[in-house]
Amino acid sequence: MNRDILIRYFSSILPIPAERAAFFADQFVPMEFLKNDFLLKENKISKATFVLEAGYIRSYTFDNNGVEVTTNIFSAPCFVNDFLSFFKQKPTSENYQCLTPCKIWTMSYENVQNCFHNYPEFRELGRMMLVTNYSILHERMLGMIKDSAENRYLKLLSKHPEIFQNIPLKIIASYLGITDTSLSRIRKEIAVN
Amino acid sequence: MNRDILIRYFSSILPIPAERAAFFADQFVPMEFLKNDFLLKENKISKATFVLEAGYIRSYTFDNNGVEVTTNIFSAPCFVNDFLSFFKQKPTSENYQCLTPCKIWTMSYENVQNCFHNYPEFRELGRMMLVTNYSILHERMLGMIKDSAENRYLKLLSKHPEIFQNIPLKIIASYLGITDTSLSRIRKEIAVN
DNA sequence: GATTCTACTTGCCATTTGACAAGAAATTAA
DNA sequence: TTAATTTCTTGTCAAATGGCAAGTAGAATC
Structure with a gap:
């Protein structure tokens, strides 16, 4: 250490x-x-x-x-x-x-x-x-x-991208106040555009 | 004072x-x-x-x-x-x-x-x-x-009922994270039951 | 008392989000 | 490696909430 x-x-x-x-x-x-x-x-x-x-x-x-x-x-x-x-x-x-x-x-x-x-x-x-x-x-x-759930996601992603490399999405979803299902859809929607 | x-x-x-x-x-x-x-x-x-x-x-x-x-x-x-x-x-x-x-x-x-x-x-x-x-x-x-918006409303109502006697609902709605329209409907729904 | 302003409610419709279930993909354990 | 478990995605449908606009009620102002 x-x-x-x-x-x-x-x-x-x-x-x-x-x-x-x-x-x-x-x-x-x-x-x-x-x-x-x-x-x-x-x-x-x-x-x-x-x-x-x-x-x-x-x-x-x-x-x-x-x-x-x-x-x-x-x-x-x-x-x-x-x-x-x-x-x-x-x-x-x-x-x-x-x-x-x-x-x-x-x-x-x-x-x-x-x-x-x-x-x-x-x-x-x-x-x-x-x-x-x-x-x-x-x-x-x-x-x-x-903010909308999507904006909360985007803010977290830009501020702490490392979290998304190391923590399951379902835990992040819960932290954002949404279900893992919704987060999955939000990510899909963003990926398309 | x-x-x-x-x-x-x-x-x-x-x-x-x-x-x-x-x-x-x-x-x-x-x-x-x-x-x-x-x-x-x-x-x-x-x-x-x-x-x-x-x-x-x-x-x-x-x-x-x-x-x-x-x-x-x-x-x-x-x-x-x-x-x-x-x-x-x-x-x-x-x-x-x-x-x-x-x-x-x-x-x-x-x-x-x-x-x-x-x-x-x-x-x-x-x-x-x-x-x-x-x-x-x-x-x-x-x-x-x-909590749902309804539950957040009920909790605030039971914890700080005095607020509802003294502050416009639209301000309380905003504090609860919803629109005044939604709060109005939630209150109506509760009043019915 | 009449007028103006603000707060509140309601109807209509769109959007967001959730619940549930099935299946695919990835990870962990045996 | 295989099996088991967990994570993630997706479909269908329902529920919650929002946007907008109209109308009502009440308070404040003149």
Whole structure:
């Protein structure tokens, strides 16, 4: 695993001295996960925060008919966090599962709290991470209101083409809020034109 | 305006000593807004955070065809914040407008930063506010994927019935991601049964 | 009180999306 | 390699939602 990726990722979120970024990176423990491994299961409390160095993860839950719904797709490098469960130490309602083998850096809740307490820059990093994720979710929400399914597909395709090379379409369809059938038709329609 | 509402609201987000909650409340300046007044306009940078004591506010933007889209509805008491604009001091893409006369407590960006720096509990309050708002948005997102328009309507109706007494249906429809025509039909259908 | 404006409803028809089922293609397991 | 499983596509039909326009009701303005 590559610690430099972690350091660069921190610096991209918030400009901080390289030395400090390296110190923060040292707080994380590297782990390797296999495909289908779970980082967190529903009804459990998130005890750690994760940074995905390589691989793909999704979170999912179930709709009223018991059908799996993909709530999020994580493409490296990024934080993987159930904010509600982690920061309020409450059980989550979602499952976080590796879609591919993953390289993941983890940091315990206690250590995060400790660094929040002692390092203003770490607090700032945490806040920026929250704000950034909020605004990504906000954009996705706007897309659900403003855009057609086809446009949502095209936006995701242009922003994260790598996802389509690595994740089954039916999971992407669910994430886009449509059925795999519809996504298949949308792709067909676009291919024709 | 009623400072106690502010204090109680803070305490509901995070258990803190009453004295400290009162001190935080003192950092906020009371203001009265008229119907249709703007708290923040698109392309401007949010210079203050707001707590809505009484009244209704919405945020809106425009879709690709120039049609207004309501992105959020704020029902007192609650924080009213453009997180991205406020915390990153970047221009917002949305308009925040009063739908009724409003009683609003404001606190400047500088003062917020100062309190973040000096008061751990204030930081914690800010983080909880962010986390809470993230999870509300997350739930709304899930609803857009999992629920039919009718179910989204019913959920909003049961959770915030007061909104339907105070805000035009066409704005609520837009917030739910449907047209006012569709909402009208959904309501009719429900009324029949 | 009359006028204007806005919100809401409704009818008609088109489009999008879903449900279900069958089959093809690709991947995984034996 | 073969078999089993999963993913993806496609057909048919139904349901949900939208676009547009007309008409009604209610609120705001003069």
